[in-house]
Amino acid sequence: MSTDHPAILTCAISGSLADRDQCAAIPYTPAEYAAEARRIVDEGGVHIHIHARSPDGRPSYEIEDFGAISQAIRDEVGDAAIINFSTGTIGVPVEKRIAYLEACRPEVAALNMGSMNYAKYSARRKDFVFQTIFPNPFDEIVALLRAMRDLGIKPEHECFDVGHVGNLAPLIDMGLLEGPLHADFVMGVTGGIPPTARNLAAMADNLAVVGEALPVADGPAGERRAHHWGVIGISRVQWTMLAAALALGGSVRVGLEDNFYLPDGTMARSNGELVAKARGLIEDSGRRPATVAEARAALGVPQRGA
Template sequence: MSKAIITCALTGVLTDPREHPVPVTPEELAASAHEAWDAGAACMHVHFRQQGAGRGHLPSWDPALAVEIAEAIRGACPGVILNFTTGTVGRDQSGPIACIRAGRPEIAACNAGSLNYLKTRSGGGWAWPPMLFDNPVEKVAEIVAAMNEVGTRPEFECFDTGIVRSVGMFAEVGMVSRPQVNLVMGVASGMPADVALLDVLVRYLPAGATWQATLIGRTEIWPVHARVAELGGHLRTGVEDTFYMPDGARAPGNGALVGALARIAHEAGRGVASADEARAIWGLA
């Protein structure tokens, strides 16, 4: 098996920085990325948040901010691969497209299908109003075309089994070649973070696809990370996905989470890929 590429999901969206250790400013993102880089992450998945007191839990699609953050991270981690978020609810993707064109990341997330985005509270009732995370084919095609304009590779985010299979269809009709797939497991209304399900999912990956898994949760995610490494997949962690170390302790930040994932890769008999090695594996070089 090839070396494992580790992606660090630096911050995510909506998590309140007053309650959790999520970086928000360009300086904070660069410092956190540097810790993750030193621990073994070759790629940084980046969300952009509004700047200023009391606004850091809200997303921003300001292309100038995207460029400022990208330059700060590249300066802190020379040679790093950047992966921009693009997810929006609704048909308007002008913000993500502007950020891709301005920041020119090597990779960008591409949500590959729609999902009822739901969560319940333990006492009954919804944690938030039920919503549709809508990603019809024409929306996917539009963002992929924008990525192609600047040489950005789409990473297809798959929240359910049918979405995994849809990526294969995107390849069949010529929307993409040699797709890069991210199995997103642990969203309450999507695929659970389950080793048994992972063993099934890999059978349905498009031919020739490279893949990784995003695992959202607490201590239950770490055995699934280990199985991803054993199966030859690539790895992702960060405070977007979890705040908990394998022993259940609260993670102090992204560097510690990446370090734990690097140990899992080595335990599976795989080295950890440098950024240049990651580019070769992903076909970016």
């Protein structure tokens, strides 16, 4: 890979599971989200993934909280970043998730591609410290995808295992997807695919095979656009998975949703510190961070208002 193949640098700004008792830098209020967005953009991030919270820090799926957070970010960074909403949760009706997509119209929305065991295991305790079933049945996937198509929102297919990549095939056959596909491979969750470079390559290979059934439109310069993929590394394995993705031609995501720690083991004081470190990895690999215009072209996301 070379500087002619830029990497999209995404930041997952807060997540919904952790709180400030675990990491003091996690934003709660719209103003705090906006301040983090400024740090992200200033360090080279061009794609911001949002889980909403109420101002007291509780996870929220309310229209007013998604709206206030996304508006605060827009007021701070304008069009310098693509805004991406999460639709992943447990126990929240799909209709409620569609409602905040309809009201707020993010440019991209994450779409989890299959059900799974979702856990955190402690080797020290020889036990699971967290475990649940993460349900993402096909009827909910299809309902969310149909809503995204109607609203002009680009789906980001979050795949926690190889089978989740394969789940794209019936959706393509149903005519629910158009190119370029945009997939992120989530690695490091107990219950999902183990976080190795070989497994990451297998995920990318499977996406290429599945994507053969889907024509990809020409880009603005008349060049054929490939399907796009990136990696989401969970916890401290994030940094090795970023390095593997960059070598394989993928893009990268960091952020306080996924990992609190810099490569040297110190806790990040902001999302900006994580993004700065990821930018350094991109540059050290011989590539460069994508501009927001390049990210839009690679993901198939038009300029806002177009």
